[in-house]
Amino acid sequence: MAFQQKNRYDLKDLRRIIEILRAPGGCPWDRAQDHHSIRNDFIEETYEAVEAIDREDSTLLREELGDVLFQVLFHCQLEQEAGRFSFDDIVDGVAKKMIVRHPHVFGTVKVSSMSQLLQNWDAIKEKTKKQTSQTEVLRSVSPALPSLMRAAKIQKKAQKAGYPPEQPPQKAVSRQEAGELLLQAVRTVHAAGLEPEQVLQEATESYIDSFSQWEAAQTLQKPTSEDRK
Incomplete structure (x- = not known):
């Protein structure tokens, strides 16, 4: 396929490159891929961009963001070929x-404050x-997230909705102590012959179920318009 090489390329050029890679006569590997086969590549490229942010390395970040953009455009090309979007x-x-x-x-x-701004955003x-319930809000947190990140996000949303912690913390812990607690939890789970990632995902689902029951009970306790008469 005709493609003009340049000293500097733009977004249009990158989209054209992907079209060529996927077209008949393009790259056999690229032509063989689908959303699922490159799913983990998307995850890996995203984490590498996050690593560049953590290292405050702008040169590396530029490269890694390019890899993430390529993944986005590649997935988009697959959908465009299928005629979906x-x-x-x-x-x-x-x-x-x-x-x-x-x-x-x-x-x-x-808006008069950051909290009001965030409330508006959530609403x-x-x-x-x-979403008509807070349970739906919790369930909308992607199960594809790492289990610890997902658990923390779900608990934060649940407590924001008024859900009381099942076991309130006994005392404040330092950053080092918090890390040791997490490491000890991983060791304990491994010693039981279990996979920590899976165990926490399952526990988080149970947490959402408990929240759902709590929310339903709160709804039943609210006075209706008939009760106010």
Whole structure:
């Protein structure tokens, strides 16, 4: 396929490169891939970009963000070939989402504090995702996240909704002590012949189930309009 090499390329060029790689006569490996076969590559490239951020290495970050962008465009190309959506659809969708979620910037909403801003963000997100309960909010946290990250995010959302901790912490711990507690938990789980990642995912699902029961009980306790008469 015709492709003009340049000293500097832009987004249009990168999209064209991926089209060529996927086209008949392109790269056999790229043509053989689908969403699932390169799923872990997407995860790996994302973590490498995060590593560059942690190292505050701008040169490395530039490279790794390029790899992440390539993954995004590659997945997009697969969908475009299938006739489901295009890169322009992705851009349109995320642009509209950001405009809707920032009414204090693109609309007439006024906010007086960061907490109010975040409350508005959560309310808009729940409305656009058609979430009618906090249990749905918790279940929307991606199961594909690392189990510890997911557990922490879900617990934070649950406690924000008023869910009391099952076992309140007895005392404050230092950063080092917290790390040792986590390491001890991993050792304990391994000693039992279990996989920590899977065990925590299962425990998190049970936590969501318990939250769901608690939320249902809270809803039943709320007075109805008939009760107020």
